[in-house]
Structure formats: structure tokens, C-alpha cells
Amino acid sequence: MSRILVIEDEPIIRTELRRLLVRAGHDVSEAGAVQEAASDHALDSFDLVLSDLRLPGAPGTDVIALCPGVPVLIMTSYATVKSAVDAMKLGAVDYIAKPFDHDELLLQVERVLREGKLTRQNAALKREVEQSYSVSGMVGGCAAMRDVFERLRKVAPSPATVLVLGESGTGKELVARALHAQSPRADGPLVSVNCAAIPEGLLESELFGHEKGAFTGALTAHAGLVEAAHGGTLFLDEVGELPAPAQARLLRMLQDGEVRRVGSTRPRKVDVRIVAATHRDLPRRVQEGAFRQDLYFRLRVVEIRLPPLRERGEDLPVLARHLLEKACRKVGRAPMTLSPETLAALSTHPWPGNVRELENALERAVILADGPLVTPDLLALELPARDAAEEALEPAEPEADEPGGGSMEDYFRRFVLEHQEHMGETELARRLGISRKALWERRQKMGLPRTRA
Numbered sequence: 237m238s239r240i241l242v243i244e245d246e247p248i249i250r251t252e253l254r255r256l257l258v259r260a261g262h263d264v265s266e267a268g269a270v271q272e273a274a275s276d277h278a279l280d281s282f283d284l285v286l287s288d289l290r291l292p293g294a295p296g297t298d299v300i301a302l303c304p305g306v307p308v309l310i311m312t313s314y315a316t317v318k319s320a321v322d323a324m325k326l327g328a329v330d331y332i333a334k335p336f337d338h339d340e341l342l343l344q345v346e347r348v349l350r351e352g353k354l355t356r357q358n359a360a361l362k363r364e365v366e367q368s369y370s371v372s373g374m375v376g377g378c379a380a381m382r383d384v385f386e387r388l389r390k391v392a393p394s395p396a397t398v399l400v401l402g403e404s405g406t407g408k409e410l411v412a413r414a415l416h417a418q419s420p421r422a423d424g425p426l427v428s429v430n431c432a433a434i435p436e437g438l439l440e441s442e443l444f445g446h447e448k449g450a451f452t453g454a455l456t457a458h459a460g461l462v463e464a465a466h467g468g469t470l471f472l473d474e475v476g477e478l479p480a481p482a483q484a485r486l487l488r489m490l491q492d493g494e495v496r497r498v499g500s501t502r503p504r505k506v507d508v509r510i511v512a513a514t515h516r517d518l519p520r521r522v523q524e525g526a527f528r529q530d531l532y533f534r535l536r537v538v539e540i541r542l543p544p545l546r547e548r549g550e551d552l553p554v555l556a557r558h559l560l561e562k563a564c565r566k567v568g569r570a571p572m573t574l575s576p577e578t579l580a581a582l583s584t585h586p587w588p589g590n591v592r593e594l595e596n597a598l599e600r601a602v603i604l605a606d607g608p609l610v611t612p613d614l615l616a617l618e619l620p621a622r623d624a625a626e627e628a629l630e631p632a633e634p635e636a637d638e639p640g641g642g643s644m645e646d647y648f649r650r651f652v653l654e655h656q657e658h659m660g661e662t663e664l665a666r667r668l669g670i671s672r673k674a675l676w677e678r679r680q681k682m683g684l685p686r687t688r689a
Contacts, residue, residue, distance in 0.1 A: 238349050241277060243267045243287040243296060253286065260342055270294040270302070279303035284349055288312060289319060300327040307352050309344065311336070374410055375558045376551045380543035384411070391538045392418035397490065399475075399535045400513040402542030405592030408513035411540060412471040415511055424468030427461050431482075432474040439482050441498050444489075450499025462495050462506055469509045475535065476516035476527060487531045510535070545587040545594060556582055556594065560610065563599040572602060574610050577661075577676055581612040584660030612661075612672050645682065652684055 240262045244250040250266050257264045265282075267273035269292050279285070279302050287296035289312035300308045310323040313334035323331050329348050332341060374385070391398060392415050400408045409428060416426045434442050441450075445460030462470060472478075478486065489495050490510065494503035512535045521527040545552070556574060564571055574582075587593055601614035648668065655664060665675040679685065 237261060237263050238283040239263045239265070239281065240345070241265045241267065241273060241279070241282045241285045241287075243270060243273050243285065243291065243299060245269060245288060245291050256338055256342070257286075257345070260345075262345075268292070270296065270298050273299060274302055280306060282306055283352060284309060284345065286311065286345070289323065297323055297326045297328065307348050309348055374407065374414065375555045376548060377554070378543070378548045378551050380547065381551060384540060384542060387538070387540050388414055388418070391415065391540075393420065394538075395509055397510045397512070397535055397537045398540060399518075399538070400511065400540045400542065401518075402513075402515060403544045403590055404515050405590035406542040406544060407591050408515075408542060409471065409473060411542065412469070412473075412511040412513065416469040416471075416509075419469070419509070421468050421509060425465055426469045426471065427465035428471040428473065429461055430473045432477040436479050439479065440485060443482060444485055444495050444497055446498035447500045450497070454499070457497070460495065460497065462489060462508060463504065465508045466506050467508075469511055472510065472512040474514055474516075475512040476514040476518055476521055478527075480528075483528045483531050487528060487534060490531075490534045545590040549583065552583055552594075553579055555591070556598065559591075559595045560598050560602070563595070563602040566599065567602055569602055570608065572605065572608050572610055575612070578610050578612050578615065580661050581615060581617070581672055584662040585617050612676055617672075648678060649682060649684065652679070 240257055242250055242253050242257070242264060244253060244266075245268050247268075250268070254264045254266060265277055267276060270287075271293055273279065273285075279299070282303065283306070285299055285303060285306055285308045287299050287308060287310060289296045289310050296310055296312075297308075307329040308327065309330050309332065310328045311332045311334055312319060319331075329351070330344060332344055374381070376382075376384075388411065398412075398415060400411050402408050412428070413426065416422060429443065431439070441454075441458065441460065443460050443462055445463055446454050446458050448454060448457045472486075485495070489506065489508075492503070493505060493507065495506050496503045518527055518532050518536075522529045522532050548555070553574075556579070560572060560574060582594070589596075597615045597617060598610070600616060601610045604614050605611075651668065652664060655667070659667070661672055661675060665672045668675065670678075
């Protein structure tokens, strides 16, 4: 049920409008003038204001400024083009002339209410996206992340091209979204392209578009992703994978602000900010001839380097809790907590997949957990492959006749007590040839709690 305020100085017309709108299922309030409406009602609580133009005192259009965000539909018996234009300039959503057909009025009211609902939904969605991808969502307090935040703050308002460097899973797309959200282009489109995910034969067409008949199968003209990002930001992820022809076209676009569709001789002006990202060593690829040096210099006007998770030790507990809350919201679970053993396991894992691996591990744990506590076994972390030197450090199982040998329990106790001060749980478990869960269970059984977090 929508809430509608009718402002009309003629009691007969006002009563008839009320009855009509109530029969249509709306909750209706009344006022005879703008001043009365403002004093008797909270104007921003309505879904629609239906106001006569000529009223005692202030004109009906004055209510527009008093209820920002609420659509105002103006009605009058003086239907002139000028009054309609003036009302629309002041912010009215539409204009209807008296006398009006009841069905026509109801259709117009329903349309305005429907458009208002869509506007509110879009605004809510935009707030949700901004909360998910804003800089505040990039949790971190270590020195390296503070440098990232400071550089983001400085470069976001500028039109400069940005090159984001970092290992896979460090959050390069998150940086691109933050740059876009804090730029003057925030209301424009943000178009993300994974250059490694598009087949080489289709990449130029997808990025720069093509004309009808440019190649077999090009039955219609097609605007590329660069044109789709006009007025906004184009995020080129894995830009180091671009083939040579696409690199040349991208360089031309950066130099001239123009794109030329495949099969076309006519360039098209585009206004696009480029944010590129890669985990590759671009200077090395330049030396190898796999990436154009002039394009590399064009892309790295400003460079932002994201640290791997293994170098952000002090951020890990806060980041893990933040991602755990996010995972709980995503799967619809009540808030959960990380056990001390889980925090210890997180702190000793090398995180080759960085923040993405941590996020996936926590989401998996939330899905599989039976209670409100995330335990180490729920993380199911995969250990990286060990080299020969690490294998050589594996503790050998004691022989029965070896001095000080004894049972496996005795050996376990001795090994843990001897090495736990300088080894993490992951390394202890690996040397013992058991899982972290088994190590934790044996500790509990044998009364060997951890001596350090």
C-alpha cells in the first residue's frame, strides 16, 4: 500500500480524489494548502504527493522543495505548455490537466509510484555495492596497506591512468572499484574486462567493437566494451595477456581518445579512464618483446602495488573477522566467531591464493559449520607442495630400540614440546605427517595446549 498526499483547496475535488485513490488500494492523506501540508504531515514519509498548482498562499510547486526525494505530480485546470514546463523545471515528475479521466489519473499515479520504487531499489543497490567495494571495505592497517589507501585517496579524483600490480587474489579489482567510486565518474559505468578470459581471436572485437560484415559471423554492428565505458571507467584485468594487435589499438585509444571498430575506417571519440591490473612482471615482458614499452609507460602513470597476504601479518585477524561477517551475510547465517586455534592456523598458512583464498576458506567454513564457532578443520586449507629440502627435514619415526624411543605418544610429546616455540601449527603438523586437525586433537587429548598464539 502506497502513501499518497493530496493537496487541493476545493473540498469536493479533494474528497473525490481521496475516494478514487482509496478504492485503488492507497493510503491517502489530505491538505488544503502547501503550508497546511507542511505543518500537519511529515512530507518525506509519502510515496507520492498529488498537488494542485493554484492554491491559497504558496503555489503547489513549492511543495517540491519541501519533500526532496518524493515524486510530486502537479494538476491544474489551467493547462498551458508554459505552466507544464515550469512545473517540470522545478522538479515535478509529471503534469496532468483538469478535468481528467479517472482511469487516466490512476494509470499516471501507478506509473509514478512504480518508477519511484525502481529509483529507491537502485539507490539501495548502489549503497550495497559501495559498501561491498568501497575503500573502507579494504581492511588493513599495515604500513603497505596504508600506503595503498593514501595513494588511492590522491589519485582517485584525477583522470590519470592507473596500473595496479599484485599477485592473484590480492584485490586488484577492489582497487579499481574504489578508484571509480571516489572519482568524478562515479555516476558513469564501470566496465570490467578480464583480458585473459577472452579468446585472442575475439578480443579486439569485444574491446573495440566491429562493423557489420567485418568478418564471418558479424551480422550486425557491435559497440565494444571501450565504448560501453564512455563517461566512466574501463578496468582491464590481466592486461599483460593482451596480444600485440590489441596492445596497438589500446595505445592509440590512450593517445588520441579514439577507438576504431574492426572493419571501420571512422574513429569514434571516447571519454574513458583506464585502470589496468596484472600479476605479471611487465618490465620483464617488455624486455622479452611480449609487451609494448610505450604502452607500459602509458599505463603506469600512477602505480599501485598491493602486498601479498603473507606480508600483512598484523592485518590477518581483522581481515579474517571482516570476511567472516561478509560470508555469514552472504549465506544467511547468524554471526560466527573464530576459535583461537583457527586464528593460529590462519596465521601460519602461507596463503598462496591471498585474500581470495582466505575469503573462500571462510565461506566454506561458514557453510559446513554446525555451530557458531569456526574450527581449524572447517578451513580445509591445502598446503603448498614441498621441495626436497623440506622433505629432508621430516622427523623420522623412532625405532623401537632407539635410545629414548618409546611409544609414538612419547615421541609426539617430545617433538611438540621441543619445537613448538619456533614452529607454527602448520609446520608442526607437516613435520609430524598429520593434519592440523589431528595435531589439535592430540594436543587436547594429551594436555599439551599451545604456549603461543
